[in-house]
Amino acid sequence: MRYEEFTIEGRNAVLEAFRSGKTIDKVFLLKGCQDGPVLSIAREARKQDTLVQYVPKERLDQLSSTGKHQGVLAYAAAYEYASVEDMLALAEEKGEPPFLFLLDGIEDPHNLGAIIRTANLAGAHGVIVPKRRAAGLTAVVAKTSAGALNYTPVAKVTNLTAAMEELKAKGMWFVCADMDGTVMYDLDLTGPMGIVIGNEGEGVGRLLKERCDMTASIPMKGDIDSLNASVAAGVLAYEVVRQRLKK
Numbered sequence: 001m002r003y004e005e006f007t008i009e010g011r012n013a014v015l016e017a018f019r020s021g022k023t024i025d026k027v028f029l030l031k032g033c034q035d036g037p038v039l040s041i042a043r044e045a046r047k048q049d050t051l052v053q054y055v056p057k058e059r060l061d062q063l064s065s066t067g068k069h070q071g072v073l074a075y076a077a078a079y080e081y082a083s084v085e086d087m088l089a090l091a092e093e094k095g096e097p098p099f100l101f102l103l104d105g106i107e108d109p110h111n112l113g114a115i116i117r118t119a120n121l122a123g124a125h126g127v128i129v130p131k132r133r134a135a136g137l138t139a140v141v142a143k144t145s146a147g148a149l150n151y152t153p154v155a156k157v158t159n160l161t162a163a164m165e166e167l168k169a170k171g172m173w174f175v176c177a178d179m180d181g182t183v184m185y186d187l188d189l190t191g192p193m194g195i196v197i198g199n200e201g202e203g204v205g206r207l208l209k210e211r212c213d214m215t216a217s218i219p220m221k222g223d224i225d226s227l228n229a230s231v232a233a234g235v236l237a238y239e240v241v242r243q244r245l246k247k
Contacts, residue, residue, distance in 0.1 A: 006076045006138055009069045011037040018044035023077040025136035026051045028060060030071030041072055079137040082153030087126030097192040098172060101127045102160055104208055105199040106229055109135040113144025114230035120148035122237040127154045128163055161207050174212045176204045177232050181215030189240045190247050197233045200226050
């Protein structure tokens with residue numbers, strides 16, 4: 001997938017972007033290239049915990065729109081990431097029990113944008129995504145979120161399971177959407193709640209699923225076996241909203 005507006009090409013441009021404090025989601029470096037500027041970029045990327053991929057020249061040529069990548073190409077985020085602490089502070093400020101979305105393996109930017117939009121409208125305090133196997137905050141995500149990205153914080157964490165454990169220690173409960181779970185209407189989803197959504201193909205990863213407090217299934221009567229991830233997120237989020245309103 002290419003996001004022309006936020007693709008930075010060339011050694012100086014990428015190095016400058018890092019040094020100016022821009023949020024870089026991912027850097028592609030020419031495999032086997034060991035010269036000074038490229039090593040400096042790899043060092044900056046490590047410092048900022050940015051994902052680095054070493055790829056052959058053909059791959060860089062394919063990703064490049066200018067043809068002048070000099071062995072270096074980066075995807076910059078269109079929006080700044082927030083921290084999980086920011087989200088908890090937002091909940092506290094509003095006097096509400098925290099309500100968060102954890103997304104496991106949502107790689108389609110349209111799905112991510114739609115989920116951020118739903119999170120905003122359902123009154124969630126933030127969306128947490130992992131560093132790997134996840135769409136970044138690109139222009140496509142911003143557009144699909146219909147402006148919600150300006151209001152709903154998104155945090156990127158190295159390890160979703162570790163982030164969940166830290167939040168559980170702070171009193172949050174987690175419910176994961178899965179076809180084998182208890183029908184969501186029969187669960188108590190009030191209180192400080194995180195909903196965990198996986199992608200349509202594989203669902204929520206095993207480790208993450210095992211650590212959830214509850215597993216919710218969405219009743220389905222059709223002839224196909226799963227809902228789109230952003231729709232599942234919306235259905236489950238609004239059951240949380242319904243139960244909170246009722247309370």
